[in-house]
Amino acid sequence: MNRVLEINTTTREIWLKLKNIFLNNKTARAGHINQQFSNLTLTSCSSLDDYCQKLKELAKQLGDVGQPVLESRLVTQLVQGLPPEYAIAGALINQLSPTWDNTPTMLNHEEMHIKNQARQSTSSTVLATTTEPPDSRGPSSSNQGKGGFSSNRGGWGYQGRASSKMIASSKALATYRIGVKDIIFL
Structure with a gap:
């Protein structure tokens, strides 16, 4: 506040100083938010829904600092942050170029499929x-009665x-x- 408020300062001067301070920080903020947006992955989030929500929030914050994110970039970043078990779904999303609203639905279906496969593979030994x-030629030498x-x-x-x-x-x-x-x- 000391940087803005001085004795005998008009409200217009205060407003211009605040605007200047904000604009000077805008580029640094945009860089920080863009780095968060680019480095966010599904494994760093608690769920697929949480991952999608965080990406959407970061895209909105980038728009607020004058760097709007196109829907196609949002979908591309979503796919890039997926772990390897989503590779087939990611390739399909990249090929089909669905809207943002359809992409999380496609990934939810894939997540259910992955969970079902994991459940089936652990219960099928x-x-x-x-x-x-036993062979009529007699028992084998060292495995007799041991189960070999x-x-x-x-x-x-x-x-x-x-x-x-x-x-x-x-x-x-x-x-x-x-x-x-x-x-x-x-």
């Missing part, structure tokens, strides 16, 4: 066992038993018969 009797890999009838199979903990902890159990082997999806 595969265990292979043999259902045929051995060759039988021209193929490799696991000889042993699945632990009861593995089967008991499975969420879904489906057995498919393939030739003489069983594959159990846990």
Whole structure:
């Protein structure tokens, strides 16, 4: 306030001094906001919605300091800040050039797809066992009774038993018969 208020100063002079101070800081502010805008990523935000909101707010702040952000630049920056698991959605967005309003919706669908894939991959553990009797040529030397890999009838199979903990902890159990082997999806 000491920079603006002086003895015998008119309101017009005060206004001009304030305007000058603001305009001198405008370029520095614009540079700082532009850097924040360019460096913002989805991983630095709490959610996809938070990421989109922060980008939109920074774009508005850039407009306030005389550097408006075009919608196409806003969408491009949104895609550039996405992590690798969004690569396909990002490429599609770049190709289609959707509006800002449609882009977050497309990414929300992709986010749901990524979460579903992660959920499915963690609940699908595969265990292979043999259902045929041991090879008639006799037991293998070092793996007898220990549950190890051995060759039988021209193929490799696991000889042993699945632990009861593995089967008991499975969420879904489906057995498919393939030739003489069983594959159990846990």
